[in-house]
Amino acid sequence: MITITKRVFPPRSATRFIRKTEAPSFFRATLPTCDDAPGKVIDFEGTQVPFEKGDTVLTAVLRAGMRPWRGCLCADGDCPYCLITLEGISYVRACRTPAVEGMKVESHPSDGYPALPPSSQAPTRERGVGFEMIHCDIVVIGLGRSGREAAAEAEERGRRVVTLDARAGREAVGVYPGPEVVARTRGGMVRMFCEEVVVATGSVEVQPVCPGNQLAGILTKRAAERLVAAGVELGRVVSVGVPPDGVEHEPARGGLVRFVGEGTVQRVATVDDETGAEHAYPCDTAVVGLGSGPRDTLARMAQGLPGVRSVGSVAGHLDRPPVPEAGVVCPCSEVTVDDLRSVWNRGFHELELIKRSTLAGTGACQGAVCMPHVRSFVAAGGQELPPSFTARPVVAQITMGEAAAGWYHHADRRTALHDEHLALGARMERSGGWLRPWTYGDADREYWAVRSGVSICDVSTLGKILVSGPDAESCLERIYPATIAPLRPGRAKYVLVLDERGYVFDDGLVCRDDANRFLLTATSAGAGYFEMWLRDWADAWGMDVRILDRTASWGAISVTGPRSGELLSRLGDAGRLPSFMGHTEMEVAGVACRVMRLSFTGEISYELHHQASQSRDLWCTLMESGADLGVWPHGIEVLEELRLEKGHILVGVDSLPDSTPRRLGHGWAVRMDKGDFVGRLAVARTSRMDLDKLLVGLEMEADPPRKGAILRVKGGYAGFVTSSTWSRVLGRSVMLAWLYVRDGEYADDVLIEGRPARRVAVPFYDPEGLRVRA
Amino acid sequence: MSAPDRFERIEATRIVAVPGALDEIEAPFGGHLLRLAPDDLLVLQPQARVDVADRYAIVESEAGFSAAWFDRSELPRLQALSAWEFPRRGPAFAQGHLGGIPVKALFYESGVLVLVPAVLAHHLEERLGVGDRPE
Amino acid sequence: MVLRLACPHCGPRPVEEWMYGEVPDPPDYLTEADERDVDRGFMMSNTEGAKQERWFHAGGCRRWQTIERDTTL
Ligand code: FES
Numbered sequence A: 001m002i003t004i005t006k007r008v009f010p011p012r013s014a015t016r017f018i019r020k021t022e023a024p025s026f027f028r029a030t031l032p033t034c035d036d037a038p039g040k041v042i043d044f045e046g047t048q049v050p051f052e053k054g055d056t057v058l059t060a061v062l063r064a065g066m067r068p069w070r071g072c073l074c075a076d077g078d079c080p081y082c083l084i085t086l087e088g089i090s091y092v093r094a095c096r097t098p099a100v101e102g103m104k105v106e107s108h109p110s111d112g113y114p115a116l117p118p119s120s121q122a123p124t125r126e127r128g129v130g131f132e133m134i135h136c137d138i139v140v141i142g143l144g145r146s147g148r149e150a151a152a153e154a155e156e157r158g159r160r161v162v163t164l165d166a167r168a169g170r171e172a173v174g175v176y177p178g179p180e181v182v183a184r185t186r187g188g189m190v191r192m193f194c195e196e197v198v199v200a201t202g203s204v205e206v207q208p209v210c211p212g213n214q215l216a217g218i219l220t221k222r223a224a225e226r227l228v229a230a231g232v233e234l235g236r237v238v239s240v241g242v243p244p245d246g247v248e249h250e251p252a253r254g255g256l257v258r259f260v261g262e263g264t265v266q267r268v269a270t271v272d273d274e275t276g277a278e279h280a281y282p283c284d285t286a287v288v289g290l291g292s293g294p295r296d297t298l299a300r301m302a303q304g305l306p307g308v309r310s311v312g313s314v315a316g317h318l319d320r321p322p323v324p325e326a327g328v329v330c331p332c333s334e335v336t337v338d339d340l341r342s343v344w345n346r347g348f349h350e351l352e353l354i355k356r357s358t359l360a361g362t363g364a365c366q367g368a369v370c371m372p373h374v375r376s377f378v379a380a381g382g383q384e385l386p387p388s389f390t391a392r393p394v395v396a397q398i399t400m401g402e403a404a405a406g407w408y409h410h411a412d413r414r415t416a417l418h419d420e421h422l423a424l425g426a427r428m429e430r431s432g433g434w435l436r437p438w439t440y441g442d443a444d445r446e447y448w449a450v451r452s453g454v455s456i457c458d459v460s461t462l463g464k465i466l467v468s469g470p471d472a473e474s475c476l477e478r479i480y481p482a483t484i485a486p487l488r489p490g491r492a493k494y495v496l497v498l499d500e501r502g503y504v505f506d507d508g509l510v511c512r513d514d515a516n517r518f519l520l521t522a523t524s525a526g527a528g529y530f531e532m533w534l535r536d537w538a539d540a541w542g543m544d545v546r547i548l549d550r551t552a553s554w555g556a557i558s559v560t561g562p563r564s565g566e567l568l569s570r571l572g573d574a575g576r577l578p579s580f581m582g583h584t585e586m587e588v589a590g591v592a593c594r595v596m597r598l599s600f601t602g603e604i605s606y607e608l609h610h611q612a613s614q615s616r617d618l619w620c621t622l623m624e625s626g627a628d629l630g631v632w633p634h635g636i637e638v639l640e641e642l643r644l645e646k647g648h649i650l651v652g653v654d655s656l657p658d659s660t661p662r663r664l665g666h667g668w669a670v671r672m673d674k675g676d677f678v679g680r681l682a683v684a685r686t687s688r689m690d691l692d693k694l695l696v697g698l699e700m701e702a703d704p705p706r707k708g709a710i711l712r713v714k715g716g717y718a719g720f721v722t723s724s725t726w727s728r729v730l731g732r733s734v735m736l737a738w739l740y741v742r743d744g745e746y747a748d749d750v751l752i753e754g755r756p757a758r759r760v761a762v763p764f765y766d767p768e769g770l771r772v773r774a
Numbered sequence B: 001m002s003a004p005d006r007f008e009r010i011e012a013t014r015i016v017a018v019p020g021a022l023d024e025i026e027a028p029f030g031g032h033l034l035r036l037a038p039d040d041l042l043v044l045q046p047q048a049r050v051d052v053a054d055r056y057a058i059v060e061s062e063a064g065f066s067a068a069w070f071d072r073s074e075l076p077r078l079q080a081l082s083a084w085e086f087p088r089r090g091p092a093f094a095q096g097h098l099g100g101i102p103v104k105a106l107f108y109e110s111g112v113l114v115l116v117p118a119v120l121a122h123h124l125e126e127r128l129g130v131g132d133r134p135e
Numbered sequence C: 001m002v003l004r005l006a007c008p009h010c011g012p013r014p015v016e017e018w019m020y021g022e023v024p025d026p027p028d029y030l031t032e033a034d035e036r037d038v039d040r041g042f043m044m045s046n047t048e049g050a051k052q053e054r055w056f057h058a059g060g061c062r063r064w065q066t067i068e069r070d071t072t073l
């Protein structure tokens, strides 16, 4: 998914539904208006080109007598010829761009590849693309006769109708199931949700394929009519095929053979069908009327979707053009008739193969120009023609900003203590979907506050889930590989969470309140997934349980350090503080808390869970009453060091997607002598296999290696480091690492980044755990 | 058009119980009931005293939501940021993404009360153009 | 974009609000337990047409729904 940070603020007028098909513009307020005051100009490659009311860039430039675009212009958005770079944005069509005072326009480079915009033009908040969603009954795409009829008919039935007309700057670029239509408008991108879509996109004119068809000065019949109506001087006009209406011209007799000229067309050559004689017609402009086919890209995109229908000529059939003899067939990919013959002679006879081998049909116009001719070519070779290709969104070149419009960056959650952290000078970092304080500026101070005094830490991000019901205990017995039944009220237990393959994907605590009610904790990053996991299994087993996620509703503050008890006894009934791995409900500083005594840091720790509305009061009181004890908060940078010294794993950091409890050295957390639990079969099976890798503790002198650094044994690969830190209290570096079995054994000494490291037992710090129980 | 208020954390009551027990609960005076799921009810009143006919019900104070009121005139602007259609007439409860953020909403004839998880409120404010919190 | 799923509690909602349920769906010919386990991440029966799936309505009621989806649309 593309994610771009931006503010979405749709224009206020944008949400009115159109009732009248005659004046359909829900983006009228934002349409650039063509100023008709005299003297207004656009900047076309340095030339100041004047324009009039109603002008597009195409009409203004052509009226000024310039002929910058080669090929047969259609003036209706189908051909790939009038491409421009507008204010740094490429693949814009001049015929679809209203002229606006001061606009900077360059024509598309002849090699077809415009430069990437400089980074200074990257979308910013201020320049973000507008976006809105619309709910209606019917979307009509195209406002030709059949589109207008369909819209009028639906209005009569009292339906809410939205009409899209590319000529008026509202261009449907995709049709999706739902149905849903996505359109680009001059006010931004619009998603429309409706019951019915009417595709009335009309027809596209057949382009000429013959030598010289890439010269400037060639127009389709409808383009000529439109340009003349816009006041463009065409000079001496020769027309081939069906003549244009309202355009003074000399009709050329016979079939088109070639266009001749230097850059711009000067003569049109035709051949008399009967005599075979060639005629040449001198001209300034050549106009071709070769028939038309359905403009059906959107219709093909919507094929088979319920609620989408095509009306008018888009549902009609193609005037198949004559078999091309010579010249460029696909200008987008520069494919000539000779190229088609060449691949044909090499055995590519199917339309799909010809498309892939030549790239005809894969360019900016997505085959609007070339596919009718390629089909004629294939048919002439005696091949059966497949139905037209399925089309995929989008049908027009949209910018990255337009593609990203309406998609937001990931929403990081903030705890209730966010402002407190900022006030204390914290550097906030993304972590597990939350913004958390990384450090308050002085890691040394944070660290020693924990190890020798008292410190607090915002752990509100911890997953917290209440489970209650007659089946609560049996449900948890099946969820966790640990035994739950012996757990007494007021006690807590460390648990792993396994998937069906026996791999560890989360860990946490189970706290029992009473016979039928529990509080479960999960990792900060895994809480949302764990809730889904629990609910899914409870559903599958038909368990009579009630589940309530408290993660975002409860704040949690960890009070840790040898003097943590002293601090808490000032704020609450010291006699009620729980013993290690116990929990209780009590008031701390007047705030109702569930106090849990555990340890992640290696020191005595109390976690205070409370209503998030009271987090700030509790935090501030702890800071104030602990001032003389030197209380100071620690961020997650230091927390990572502290837990690593204790050898606590972080699931998702130290574990791998295939970490069995045994590989993690956590076999003790699995009880095979209880009933069934998720992953039991897999654990039983993998336990019979040889252990191929192990998460181990390593230590070395001097600086710690990088996370991910490679372990080597006898010069060979033997694993990698998952967490590492310099231990301030131990005076050496400690780390967790995956160690692979080599020659049937686990090495005790390894090389990391060229330096020796020793395997040691974890925890590195206070191995007997005397400090946390003190 | 008056600018909507900033989102403020609200105090409410959350009840998770068997659907039948929740069906019987009547809105306490001045409170509103939001049925978040068949077995999940949010009562817009702090420490609401309600009887729940389910001895295993979880009844908890709920401080996890922030709320803001938007006048009727703001509705089109909000609707343009939602991929699902708002209820055509109030009072009605609906929930889903608004500007990509999960919200709960109570629609009335005069406007809409939008509830958002407080941990995401700052994002919703930004996306709805509420307030002008400096980044 | 694209997919809309009807939540029985909340109503029709776009797929952005949902999480897919990762229903294990190994093809029938995998019968050995290890193979089924290992391959379930990669091998899908790839049903064409109507298919029952589990979807979690993360942006609404936060409950699992069993929803029939036409995989060809
Ligand atoms: S002419 Fe545009 S893709 Fe072939």
Ligand SMILES: [Zn+2]
Pocket (backbone or CB within 6 Å): C007, C008, C009, C010, C011, C057, C060, C061, C062, C063
């Ligand atoms: Zn739902």
